[in-house]
Amino acid sequence: MHVRRRASFIMGRVSPGSVSRHGDTQRETGNAGYNKEARKNKYLLPAENGEKVTRLFLRELLNILLAYINKSQNRSSKVLDFHYPHQLKEGREGFSLELPDQPENLEQLLVDCRDTLKYGVKTGHPRFFNQLSTGLDIIGLAGEWLTSTANTNMFTYEVAPVFILMEEVILKKMQTFIGWSEEEGDGIFSPGGTMSNLYSVLLARYHFFPHVKTEGMHALPRLALFTSAHSHYSIKKSAVTLGIGSENVFLVKCDERGKMIPAELEYSIQTAKGKGLFPFYVNTTAGTTVYGAFDPISDIADICENHGLWLHVDGAWGGGLLLSERHRTKLRGIERASSVTWNPHKMMCVPLQCSAILVRKKGLLQKCNQLSAEYLFQMDKHYDTSYDTGDKTIQCGRHVDVFKLWLMWKAKGLEGFKAQIDHCLENAEYLHCKLQNRKDFQLVFQSKPEHSNVCFWYLPSYVRSMPPGTERNRDVHVSKVAPKIKAKMMESGATMVGYQPLGDKVNFFRCVFSNPATQKADVDFLVDEIARLGSNLSHLKYEPNQGV
Amino acid sequence: MHVRRRASFIMGRVSPGSVSRHGDTQRETGNAGYNKEARKNKYLLPAENGEKVTRLFLRELLNILLAYINKSQNRSSKVLDFHYPHQLKEGREGFSLELPDQPENLEQLLVDCRDTLKYGVKTGHPRFFNQLSTGLDIIGLAGEWLTSTANTNMFTYEVAPVFILMEEVILKKMQTFIGWSEEEGDGIFSPGGTMSNLYSVLLARYHFFPHVKTEGMHALPRLALFTSAHSHYSIKKSAVTLGIGSENVFLVKCDERGKMIPAELEYSIQTAKGKGLFPFYVNTTAGTTVYGAFDPISDIADICENHGLWLHVDGAWGGGLLLSERHRTKLRGIERASSVTWNPHKMMCVPLQCSAILVRKKGLLQKCNQLSAEYLFQMDKHYDTSYDTGDKTIQCGRHVDVFKLWLMWKAKGLEGFKAQIDHCLENAEYLHCKLQNRKDFQLVFQSKPEHSNVCFWYLPSYVRSMPPGTERNRDVHVSKVAPKIKAKMMESGATMVGYQPLGDKVNFFRCVFSNPATQKADVDFLVDEIARLGSNLSHLKYEPNQGV
Structure with a gap:
């Protein structure tokens, strides 16, 4: 059984925190009768006189989204709060994915919205390096909100x-x-x-x-x-x-x-x-x-x-x-x-x-x-x-995929796009330089990055004394260095970066920069975090009958 | 030259109307210094301390979107304000589609957002029957806003x-x-x-x-x-x-x-x-x-x-x-x-x-x-x-296309979906019955609609005395009854419905219902509006050498 939760749905300006996740915080403030109505989603537009409930509901949603946006830009908050599929399916703290026959009320929907964001990944976080698409541009987001409202x-x-x-x-x-x-x-x-x-x-x-x-x-x-x-x-x-x-x-x-x-x-x-x-x-x-x-x-x-x-x-x-x-x-x-x-x-x-x-x-x-x-x-x-x-x-x-780009172009001008692209590539150069000088990392290719991709292996202490080459690579592979660090990273949640093998190259990390919010300090953080997570990996040596 | 416009960007609660479209209403209320900053979009997140400007900007946007949502549910507002491509390209009242090299400020972006909605089509309007996808579900919309904020x-x-x-x-x-x-x-x-x-x-x-x-x-x-x-x-x-x-x-x-x-x-x-x-x-x-x-x-x-x-x-x-x-x-x-x-x-x-x-x-x-x-x-x-x-x-x-549906299912339950689908089909039956009893309309097929599609011709007065059949159809076709009514309808903007030929059937209207907001009175309105727009079409008779 899932624990059903309620949140107070309060008229007017409400801090996001007041949409509570637990218990029966059914605070009745302001117009109590109105609150009661507001909880029923059938009073939203197009219901007669539905403007008020609609406004109230969307304002509450905005508060939730704003809190999320702030959090995703805040370096002290996690990039993700990882859960395995079975954990989410079980219904964490009452967050049920199941589809009901009867309607939920608006308060519950807002709680569901918060939970959906809570268990997701903050792709706009300045320390999210996992994909080619990162970042959260506020103007682009505004464009997308308008696009969905125009719904054409x-x-x-x-x-x-x-x-x-x-x-x-x-x-x-x-x-x-x-x-x-x-x-x-x-x-x-x-x-x-x-x-x-x-x-x-x-x-x-x-x-x-x-x-x-x-x-x-x-x-x-x-x-x-x-x-x-x-x-x-x-x-x-x-x-x-x-x-x-x-x-x-x-x-x-x-x-x-x-x-x-x-x-x-x-x-x-x-x-x-x-x-x-x-x-x-x-x-x-x-x-x-x-x-x-x-x-x-x-x-x-x-x-x-x-x-x-x-x-x-x-x-x-x-x-x-x-x-x-x-x-x-x-x-x-x-x-x-x-x-x-x-x-x-x-x-x-x-x-x-x-x-x-x-x-x-x-x-x-x-x-x-x-x-x-x-x-x-x-x-x-x-x-x-x-x-x-x-x-x-x-x-x-x-x-309609064009409006957000159009609005962003208005907001930044060509100048703005230029600046943010140059900035991303500077971050890549910075990371590349940094790794060149570290003994616990090895670059996959030495030449300066052309785009914002930087590819590298982390070298656990037990392979650092080995000369670069096939034998060392095999040990890195057999010890599952990248997958193990990635698993720890997902569970710790402070940053995210991808890894993959390529051709004869065993699993290596690929860091990419496309989020203008990312600064050099975030690059430093990523490097330190990988080193921290990889510091006590156990050494598995390659055995000839294992294959690679 | 396009007329550049400004709108006041005012802290706190602002009615949507205060984002003005014309002139220099650069009112400075509240913290004037802050307003000045707010106009520059570089102060949005991820800028340091960008939370305030971001909140302010997205709240203003919400006001614009709410005003639009209210309007699109209001029967006294138009479904569209039609302009030809060249008119929009010229820049109506300063609404420029061109992409600048230098950034616009936030006030101008909000004006652009308003204008984008103004010259668009209100697909959520209860009198928009033009497409199979109509209506604007507030919960679905909320789902889409969250989806774009999660941006994954x-x-x-x-x-x-x-x-x-x-x-x-x-x-x-x-x-x-x-x-x-x-x-x-x-x-x-x-x-x-x-x-x-x-x-x-x-x-x-x-x-x-x-x-x-x-x-x-x-x-x-x-x-x-x-x-x-x-x-x-x-x-x-x-x-x-x-x-x-x-x-x-x-x-x-x-x-x-x-x-x-x-x-x-x-x-x-x-x-x-x-x-x-x-x-x-x-x-x-x-x-x-x-x-x-x-x-x-x-x-x-x-x-x-x-x-x-x-x-x-x-x-x-x-x-x-x-x-x-x-x-x-x-x-x-x-x-x-x-x-x-x-x-x-x-x-x-x-x-x-x-x-x-x-x-x-x-x-x-x-x-x-x-x-x-x-x-x-x-x-x-x-x-x-x-x-x-x-x-x-x-x-x-x-x-991510699933979240809005998931949230809507939570909000309506199966019961809610059932009810709204049944309602749409009832509207179709109502229109079908109504047209059966009108001499100025002819149904394309007599049997009760199976889905919510109702197909019909409007018959201008000059063909009503003709018996149904090829000759009458030819006159309807040659007189361009449907395209002419549709053109007038687009220009008047009070409703929208599509037409098309099919096989040997000359251009006829197809009305579909998928918007639960639509009521019988809207169906009545559509029928009356078509009759009104078609009332004084000039009669062009089929000439044998014209072809059909």
Whole structure:
């Protein structure tokens, strides 16, 4: 049985703490009769005279959200309060996930809201380094609140006039930074970078073989596409989804730094042709997921031009650097791309989700995807129906992802975005320098980070005397250094950073910076915390029959 | 040049009206120095001591949103204030869509927020009938605000523990209503019904031909899939995207009421086989987009069983009826489906987006889509990694769409959902009855609505004396009755309803009810408004050489 809890629902200004989690603190202050009503959610709008209860309820919610926001910016509060799935399912302190037949009252709902936040992860915390998307931008958040209040859909100008125009303005701006001419450029916001990358493969296929739309893949030669071994798995996923097949995706070798080697691409193309496949598409990555590496776009563009291939730039992670004068040269050649993925929800700190697929050739998105369902896209409307973007997409309805970015751009200006991106990269340089000078850490690559990714191993005391190399790596692996530190870190909750293996590299930490709230002191904290958590790990030595 | 506007940003409780749209009402009340600071958005969190400005700003925003919510529930306010694209682009009253290099201040941002709402469409208005998704549920909205504040991602339990478990609970509940056994059932929330339908085709293809994942469509026979002529275009779009080709989608004939005719399906399957195609998938629709028709699932399930085909039920629109004792029989046989699409953002009035793809066979989603990218889904984590849902999807990151539904379910209970769905269908019956008795309207089909769709023509006075039939239809078409009324309606702004042609039926209105706020008086209003707007349309007679 779950303990049912109540919280006082008090008119007027209430500190968040007054929404209590326990017991029967059913304080009746102010107008007691009104409080009684307020507890019933059926008195919310659209109920007659529901304005008052609605206002009261949403103000209480705001207090809870504000308390959470403050907490998530407060370095003395934890990033997370970890619980295992079975613990949360059991109902911690009465927090029940089960769905009732009868309504709960508003007080209980507010308690549920607090609990939901309590057991979650503060992704906006300056010491959360676990994902490429971190931070909580207040203006972006405001944009998202407005978006959900407007609760509309991007398929037609008819129901989303302002948002449709904002999308046009933002996409045009992004295209300017890519460097396409006035006559070029199209695009759309999609539900995440993987979907944007899928669009790029879909568009390339249609560009070379428009009859695929009616006849399917059977009417086509066997296609081959190319992406680096360090690229995001979404390229392979797209090939699977679109019916190209994962074995027709050629993973081109990278150099030590994680950049695609142009000569290896050339070799892969020849290999594919030798197998009777039809090369059509190359993905280059601007900011790989783990190393943050930038493929040499210009050199690869030469190869693509030579072979007549579609060049896509997956700038989901690195696209934001286009806004920085200091860093944009890393994407040199991007203007030669046929399509670009760029996720403002990563390096620009826009709340999730916000990802754009940008396409150089105008009209292609529409031609590739349109089916002209008359029951949705009537051509005899009284306005210019080219503003109805619904048929450009592989979705039908589409969430409004543009407003928060638009509002953030108003709030920061280009200057603000530049400054915050430069700041994030400075943090990475700082961490990199710091680790170079520590004996208890080893960098995965020595060269200065190009993006904000810094990759490193923690070296427990018992391996520090060993020379770098296979034997030491094996011991680090067998001792499960990274997974053990991560488990301790989750339970302690003061910070969060991810780890992974890559190729022949055993599990290492990858720290990324995309939250402008993070300062050098937070970087220091992370390093010290890893050292603290790793200080008394037990040493398991590699046994030859274990395998790695 | 755009006129730059300012609004006073006043500490404490401010009525929404005090955020002025014009002039220089730069009132300095309270702490003037603080106001000055407050205008600069760099003082928001995470700035040191940014709590105060943040609270102030978000409270002001809340006032704006509350004013909008109240207005959108107020029948005397307009549903929309229509402007053509060029008008909005010019910058109405200084509302500039352009993106600056330098930051705007907080006051200006609040003005921008107000303007964004002002020029939008109030989809929550009780007289907005334009889309299948209407209404604004306050609890759902609260859920969405919390979701964006939590700003996390559904790919791992690590970063979204509570939401991952809520998704499990909700999906299980939905499966119970479908009628699958305890041992069956899997699913995921996706970015809209079209994506959910795409999943169904993708899963069916993988189910029959798992090697498609590696080898692609070339290793498969030519596939054929089947869906009714009245079904949503997303089935065809899925076939295009997945490389099956639109010409391999067989549109099965429907009866007058828009339901798939089982004998026609059988015939289509034989036709496909005769062409050497391999039938593998049948979509049935539970609630078609225009007529709201329910295909006879049971009869079609028999045919699918007989031929060994995957049966999908597209219940994007009609799935919600499963919650109503009165209406769920319309989906009889759904428990025999291999997959089901169900959009709570439609008939359950959950804010956009909220769509589930439910799959009968456990584990198939994971097998079909997983690529086991180790840099994202580490198997050596300290918790049960089967809770990491990221590799079940064709996305990577995934927006949290579940919380608002979970919170609404807490708030309403099953009882509340039942009541609101029944209410929406009663509105449809009421409109249907009403139109039966009016000489200035003609129903597209006479039988009682099965879902909340009601389809009808308005008959201008000059055609009322004509007998129903081709000639009259031609006149209605040539006179552009529906597009003209719709254009006037958009400009008057008091209500919104959609129109479309379908098959041989010329443009007719389709009214749908999914907003529980709508009452019979609103239905009366709609009918009167259409009659008013259509009262003095000029009569254009069909000329034989015009074509229809």
